[in-house]
Amino acid sequence: MRLTRTLAVTAAVASVVALGTIPAQAATGYARCPANRFCVFTGTNGSGVMAYFNDAGDPNLADTSGPRGMNNNIESIWNRRGSEWGLYNDANYRGGLTLILTGAKGNIEARYRNLATSVEDIRG
Helix, strand or coil, rough: CCHHHHHHHHHHHHHHHCCCCCCCCCCHHHCCHHHHHHHHEECCCHCEEEECCCCEEEEECCCCCCCCCCCCCCEEEEEECCCCCEEEECEEEEEEEEECCCCCEEEEEEHHCCCCCCEEEEEE
């Protein structure tokens, strides 16, 4: 009887340990944005493809040197940097500007979505 009880306790502990090794779910939505980065998303509410920037922007999202699929395709943002960022309608930080304040997180206003061709860290 004692051996049976010991085996049952050992089996219960083993199953708890096994449960602790289940891999965590991958982050989704805005939670994918790393700390201290400026993140842009191709969908609303942090959905879709994500690209992020440190302190350097990208003068031309349409070229092949930066993140792919972002040119004229940004719908939401999260600014986790300590500075403001600008989204510009044209390459080389020209054209209409959408200013993203420090700490801003959310959807870009509908009339300004999917217009950005360059992204810049604006140091004040």
